[in-house]
Amino acid sequence: MRLKRLRDAGRAPIALTLDGAPVSAQDGDTLLTALLAGGAGHLSPNLFAQEPRAGFCHMGACQDCWVAVDGLGRVRACATPAADGMVVRRL
Ligand code: FES
Numbered sequence: 001m002r003l004k005r006l007r008d009a010g011r012a013p014i015a016l017t018l019d020g021a022p023v024s025a026q027d028g029d030t031l032l033t034a035l036l037a038g039g040a041g042h043l044s045p046n047l048f049a050q051e052p053r054a055g056f057c058h059m060g061a062c063q064d065c066w067v068a069v070d071g072l073g074r075v076r077a078c079a080t081p082a083a084d085g086m087v088v089r090r091l
Pocket residue numbers: 054055056057058059060061062063064065076077078079
């Protein structure tokens with residue numbers, strides 16, 4: 001899944017990594033928006049079906065967007081603000 005920005009595309013750029021690969025994002029993105037709009041494609045596999053997931057509710061309810069962030073531990077990507085320099089890993 002890839003998100004395409006339709007508005008607010010001019011915010012300040014930030015950079016993070018997902019599993020060591022660079023991801024370009026914008027200040028004010030949630031981590032989920034940053035990863036999907038930045039081309040991550042998918043997050044961790046679903047715990048039960050083992051299929052790639054990209055979040056479902058995007059509002060902190062479904063638990064389908066867990067990732068690991070250095071210094072923060074395991075977080076829901078849709079409920080975590082993206083920050084410049086974040087080091088993110090799929091679980
Ligand atoms: S996408 Fe549902 S909790 Fe994050």
